[in-house]
Amino acid sequence: MRIGVFILIALAAAAVAAEPPRSAYVVIVHPANRVSRIDRKFLAEAFLRRATRWPDDTPIHPVDLGPDARARIRFSEDVLSRSVASVRSYWQQRIFSGQGLPPPELADDEAVVAYVLGHPGAVGYVATGTALNGATVLEVN
Template sequence: MTTPTRLLPLLLLGSLAGTAAGEPLVVVVSAQQRIERLSQEDVTNIFLGRFRTLPSGLPAAPIDQPANSPLRAAFYQQLVNKDVASINAYWSRLHFSGKATPPRQTNSDGEVLRQLLSQPGAIAYVERRQVDARLRIVFEFPP
């Protein structure tokens, strides 16, 4: 008999595989922003706190999915080939030294979209199926 604690890693892997393979992640901004495209390097620098402004001149306001979200794990794996524990350790070091602030973390997908649409300079990652006329895709991971 398989215990629930043994099933958890399998479920997480299944969710990541479904997200990464079935529904691509894209990086988006509000359609009102003047940004058209970003490179993977730009996205990396924004989400790792190296760039504090967007190419449009607005202060960068990156938004993260919830801490335990499979989307968050898939995003950082695709972006910088790091797991969430490594990203958390990275931010702990930077935050402690006062050099940068991590992306604002949300509690739900809906909150990601609300913040994205209400804050100038906001940038986030979502599943492609969530993109509508209010959003502009500025980066897509290569297939």
């Protein structure tokens, strides 16, 4: 009996471990944007304002969540390979030297969705499970 229970527990644990981890966020763009996949490096360049145009020459308008948002923390780590504090330091240096301004920070996921839907070149990220209201989810490679 104990062996059977042990095997059952081991199989359940293996099944849970085999599931791929779900991302804490999804990257979204305006529905008119024809891009369906985006390279992680290009996405980072867009949020650091080094890439400024989509392939169709539309200006890129990145938008961030506030610094304490879980999706922001994960996005910064996964895409920018930096902590939120490091990204803020990067922007402080750019602002001080007159080399640019950071993307706007919006209060919540719903505000990011509304911004993206209102700006054809916009790109943002929201927590997984947020109502997207027609915004397009990008596959990040």
